[in-house]
Amino acid sequence: MRSSNRRRPAVSLTRHLGLVGMMGSGKTTVGHALARRLGRPMIDTDAEIVSAVGLSVAEIFSTHGEAWFRAKESEILSDCLRRESPVVISLGGGAVLAEHNRALLRSWADVVWLRASLATLTLRVGSGSGRPILAGDPVGVLTRLIEVRGPIYTEVATLIVDVDDRPTRSVVAEVVRLMATVRR
């Protein structure tokens, strides 16, 4: 609504904004809402790969393998980060595993980790369909990945926002509020 928009603090991105976190943490949904709020384009690395390759993520994993997918993911990420004006980027959950991706993010973006508990992730990913990494045992895999990736998300994050039991608009509002406090 117009009147409530007018009361919102003006926020403008000075750098790219990357959203990281586990599968099911809401990066894509929050990314779209955040991009609308900030008046910036939103790029989802998975969607970009799928559209460039013409196969689903699961098909890419089974046809070309994970390493091939990861190389494509790095390519897409570095293309996004080369853009001149700031964009919101929703990164696939494993994109931060590569040190060169983390280095690029550090150089060119502010990074928000959307942190979710195992219970939230389990609920959201369901049987794990469409996410080849989770195949067979979503809860077991998520449990292990939270342990392995937690320190990596911590390392790369400028800000951490907990998403458990929160609607998208509340997560977006917190990201916007915290972004204003980031000092460079």
Ligand code: S3P
């Ligand atoms: C992956 C996360 C997926 C996708 C691929 C691998 C991961 O993206 O990139 O299935 O390793 O965590 P989302 O985090 O958007 O589900």
